[in-house]
Amino acid sequence: MAVQELELKPSIPSSPLQNFWQTFSKNRMGFVGLFMLIVIITLAIFAPVLAPHDIKSSAGIEIGDIYNPPNAIHWFGTDDAGKDVFSGFIYGSRVSLIVGFFAAFISIAIGGTFGIVAGFYGGRVENFLMRFTDLFLVIPDLPLIVVIVALTKPNLLNIIFVIGLLGWTTTARIVRSQTLAVKSRKFVLRAKAIGAGNRHIIMHHILPLVMPILVVNAILVISLAILSESTLSFLGLGDPTAVSWGQMLNFAFGRGAMSAGAWWALFAPGFGIVWVVLGLTLLGHGLEQVLNPRIESHHLMPSRPSFQSETVEISPKPAKGKNNAPLLLDVQNISINYVNDENIAKAVHNVSFQLHEGELIGLVGESGCGKTTLVMAITRLLPAAGEISNGHVYFSGKDLVMLTENEMADVRWSGISVIFQGAMNALNPVRTVGDQIKEAIIKHIPTYPSESLDTRVIELLDLVGIAADHKDNFPHQYSGGMRQRAMIAMALACNPQVVIADEPTTALDVMIQAQILELLDELRKKLGLAVIFVTHDLGVVAEMCDSVLVMYGGVTAEYADVDTIYNAPLHPYTQELLKAFPDLSKPEKKLTSIPGYPPKLDALPPGCRFAPRCPAVFERCTIEQPALHDSGDGHIVSCHLMENS
């Protein structure tokens, strides 16, 4: 277990709260909202100090003071009673905030409890609580509030309760759906398995994960409560003893501010309401973005045209393919970086391989070794942050790296197509499978005669072993294996010469996996396809492939024909990986693991990327990255041991 020691750089543990603050402080919208809110809260707290005039007493006010425009003494002018509007504005913030926060507190408490209890317990409890919520939801809030407040004594406490008791329905619904989502996660099952009771699970597992959404919702509820209070006061149903913005509007409106042209008497309270609600909304949006991040740059996008920035040693060329089949795809010294504002991650560095007609090459490696990045670069479908920094991909006389996006679009699908991993996600759930295959054909061959499209779809489905009557079914009506077959049909739609299969069987059962592998092998023989098979499964590679490229940490570890890789591997990584892989033909074999973990792309070791885990490591390995070494007959190994021997 000496392994772990390597990992134990005393990293500063960053709690979720610290993480949250780090992200939030970068969110401009949220920050502005927070600032606006702090300003108004400060005004409210220090109102007696900040307000320049007393708003309660009418002492010293003369006739000439009514509806004075803004001036040096009265910054916002005066109102119908000659009182200072600015002071009213400051004191008014108190009522808005008090009502807003307390009413929202009541709403959130009721809505949160209802939502969590309904979501967690389900069944009858949920049915009862949610129908009760629906009942409240259909009651028109404002008219009811007006009626209740009019019937009861219009004081602050009553207003808070009425607004609070009627404003919880959306919270209950949102919290319930979030609870349902959290409840189905495995750690809740784990908590049950250790014997935790419902109360414990709610407090320790549900609530912390519902909290973010509750906070965002609370911000919204506060601003709604503030608006409700202003509306009530404007209608004259506010607490007559407390100055509020709504009340100021009511007075100004009812006592001739409009006809007197005293716009300031309406502007100041209106401005206050807008300021608070806007501040809360911005804060809410900001929080939502931070707590619910969707990484927008993650979609597949055509990668930027590359630039040749580095000079890299040219690797030795492996020998010709079996039976001297013609070369189809020649990947030379390709390097791919992921670039964001601060960092460059070298995801793939100087990888070369050749693919001949009818050849099946396996790209093997653990997660994060760059195998998917490499094949996505070949089709130029890297995420937006990825760029090809060096190298060439020659396919039918063209360097794919140099093509414009339009030229590349012609190559995709009719030259090189992809079978993506995770067939359920790659298929559109609301369109029939037949339609989606048709679309693939039309998109890449717009001139395809439309009357023969149906025949072609049936032909393709037949090719992958799906009966024609399943053509008009939706993906969810297909089983996992059938969906993967449909994906293959789609990849074959435009008669490509090269098919890239990116972990096509990873989520499938062994029997279905065997069916799909058999199908791929058949198709390869029938159609003369060349296949790049991306996988982490050494067993599948041994069963299927002609040649194998083993990748580690973005570089080539070893590249040779399949028999050499399994029976005479030279790179320590390949050797260790084989020892770690279970072999049913030798069930008694004790599996050995490779100590440590694969390198992170932003923290690559200076020398050989495998050096920290390598059993044969020596000094040079930690300093210098090994070059690609040809040990004869196209067997490429990147290891310093090769030069010593």
Add this chain to the structure above:
Amino acid sequence: MTQDIILEVKNLKKYFQSGRPGWFSNQTDFVHAVDEIDLQLIRGEVIALVGESGCGKSTLALTLMGLEKATEGQIFFNGRDITNLNDKERKAVRQKIQMVFQDPYESLNPTQTIEEIVMEPLVVHGIGANHAERRNRVNQALEDSGLKPAETYLKRFPHQLSGGQRQRVVIAGALVLEPLLLIADEPVSMLDVSIRAEIINLLAELQKSRNISVIFITHDLGTVGFFANRVAVMYLGRIVEIGSMADVLKNTQHPYSQALLSVIPVPNPRLRKKRIILQGETPNPIDLPSGCRFHPRCPMAMDECKEIDPRLMKVSQTHQAACLLLAK
């Protein structure tokens, strides 16, 4: 090995209702997830439960854990019937049966620290007089699970650990209660190949040193080859073959086991072999085929297979299979 039976399952059934009879239909369908399972587990024994998704192996695990209520049959743990228990009794039993889940990315609460996660079982069961004592146990469990020195992990969050480390945390969380039976549901299938062996080896080590019984659920027999004493192959809710590792691997009797073994890839291109690829997929467990459940896909099906539902028959002292071919 003393014949100390830790777990005994008798005629266990778990059916799920599919489509409740409602206002518009009074038809009830049942999903036969686990059907008439008999199983015995000796103290310190490791049994691998193998089958494809939908064969009922995970439902069996959840039913044994008491996380799903058995429809019929009995489960005896340490000689005591634990099929139907009240909450308090169940809680006491849970302490002794623990589970390791498949996906270490999902089975840890992202808002808890490693210390909170591993300590939680102790808090729930009120074990340990005070925080310091519990902390000691947590440290011990983490170190036993290969997370050394434990102190450096306590304040970390799951997202700061790698997949292998997370699975070690899950194991530590199960160990801390000192269980007698550990149910591991595909504990390595989400991990990288180079990490898998170390988790299996860790489980094997802990199993030996603590004499824990393990039910290891997997779809990949190769992974547990050297670890498991016995194998049970499941198909559509039934055990179709059960025996020692050698029995099932070298003297495979049931046509389904034969097919399943033949399609597991062997990492040697020189051993490319004839695979028995079954066509179609596992039938829907609502409408079960008549007779032998495997007959529609069986390459060796005979006429009587459509009518007679075979039970487990003795092949040898340690080996049983449910196939009519055996009666011939």
